[in-house]
Amino acid sequence: MTQMTRRAALVAGAGLLATPALVRAQTVRELTFYYPIAIGGPVPRIIDGYCEAFQRETGIKVNPVYAGNYGETLTKAVTAIRGGAGPHFSVLLAAELHSLRDMDILTPFEEIEGAGDLDAWTRGFFPAFMANSKAGGKTWSVPFQRSTAVYFYNKDWFRAAGLDPEAPPRTWAQLVEAGRRLTQDGKWGVKMSSSAGNGQWTFGAMANQAGHKLMNDAGTETYFTDPRAVEAAQFWRSLAFEHRITPQGSIEWGVLAPDFLNQTTAMIWSTTGNLTNMRTNARFNFGVAGLPGKDAPRTVVGGGNLYIFKNASPAERAAALRFARFVAAPEMAADWCMKTGYLATRPEAWETESLRRYTSEFPAALVAKDQIPVATGELSTFENQRVYKALNDNLQAMLSGGKSAQQAMADTQAEATRVLRPFRG
């Protein structure tokens, strides 16, 4: 009898929280959800934990499927959807917005039954993270595993080289100066990734550092031949060829963290998502700082958003939205932030007791948050992967010495213009 009343109370409570349509969504028993992993650490265990907590609260079983890195997850999700057996929702790169819309596989959140007061909810995210979510007056995704580009530096090395470990470089000139003093035989001053899938992210930050944005908001035009874009490219090239503080050739994203932890590189341009990994595994003092800019720190946001797919039934869409709201709740977002280093996507999460305590013990976590105001949106256009490839190929050619910065940018622009032609006018 007591059990019955408890359950009745729970149902009544859920009914109060949820809009009527959500009650219908409870006929949904299972959801499938794809997620990528782009950082170190026990991410699957954390995700499993959230899905179990969601099931305890709602009775809906969410099957999380780890699907590789961002690119692989996108490929698997789209292939599965075209094959008719796709996931109901997925974490995919925030910057894929325009490409995914072009494939016509997304559900705008406004069209989900029982979405409730969507505006009030989406306004609660950091605006910089919502930059890649809205288009054509609709909301197509909400932030989940979001980060900003930051750099990690080895404080012990800084001290040994006679640099102040508490005053890491804030400008390009300071970066070059520090890099020259840190680079020794077989040890590099700084490394940033130029590999497929990552070069465009690094370069987006550099362009912002020179005060430039690479594309328009509609995702139909790119501006690679702008003098400031060329300046950014020239700066990157000079690190390898003129100052020789970074290796020539392309650098894989995956080697950055091991290089830093093995102390073969003094500074790595990485993501806040790696913070917990570094904190757990570094056997030396390390610091976190915002990426240096031409004049002052500037960076780029990155990471994945939650998208809900059209192939899900209305009830499944509503349940997926419920999951999105569940993981965005302040306590959950704070927990995600502490366990991975990804940024809690809503200001209110940073006000929670647990996250306040965490940041007072580990102030490095705040560095990333402080970068949000000086961060630009990620390069995002239609035919996104094609534009990425054009840019990354040219960056790699430039960094192996095959092309000048000018040439690399001109070639990228020519290819991007060709690819984007059908989307203009």
Place this chain on the structure above:
Amino acid sequence: MKPARTTLHAWLMLTPAMLLLVGFTHYPAIATLWHSLFTTPRATRPARFIGAENYLALADDPVFWQALWNNLVYAGATIPLSIGLALAMAMWVNGRLAGRTALRIAYFTPTVLPMIAVANLWLFFYTPDYGLLDQLTATLFGWGPTNWIGQQETALGAMIAVAVWKEAGFFMIFYLAALQAVPPNLYEAAAIEGASRLRVFLRVTLPLLGPTTLFIAVNAVINGFRLVDHIIVMTRGGPDNATALLLTHIYELGFRFWDTAAASALTMILLAMLALAAAAQFAFAARRVHYR
């Protein structure tokens, strides 16, 4: 039995094999050809017929030409190297020597490993600074760190080395089996005649290995265009398309850019190339290879 009934029986017996062939070979090939003549359908723009335009666009695509050239280099290097190495290893472990079984197993191990595992293993070998290869070259020759798979000069060579390492052991098994089937009296006769070892190899061993070599060569040619898993894992065709092959380019067009029409066109080109290569091999084989 009446002729009509015999015909029916024949068709019934052919049906299972024919269904499989049509379903998994002929229909996909024809559908690919069909799709390659249309544009890729998008949300707002359905597919429309454009004839050979996809092919013309490929001809204008510098990545296609580079992938084609890379693939010719890749096939041209992996085919003779893996066959030659397989033959040498087979001759070596065919002789009487201590630890013969252990050696055979060691040579065959790469074949048993999945290509993805192999790629990750070699990723460590090629890592600059603390990778196995760099540690070796640093101790032996005092070289500095080399970014083996990150620079255009060495990337394709590094991929070829992995492919040869993976394939040679597999081909060795066939050569080993063939070598053991060579009748010893032929060698005895050659010894009585006083033939040199080189002459015995050229005049006795090699001709008797003919059918095996043809079989291996056909497989090696196919693998020269098919074996790209490690490239996807290690370089994804980079840096700047230095390791892009036809198949990785098809994958990229089809599953990263979702330009299925262009991918279909490139698939047809690859299919035509392989058909030509197979035809040439069998024509050559008909004249030169002797079956006993």
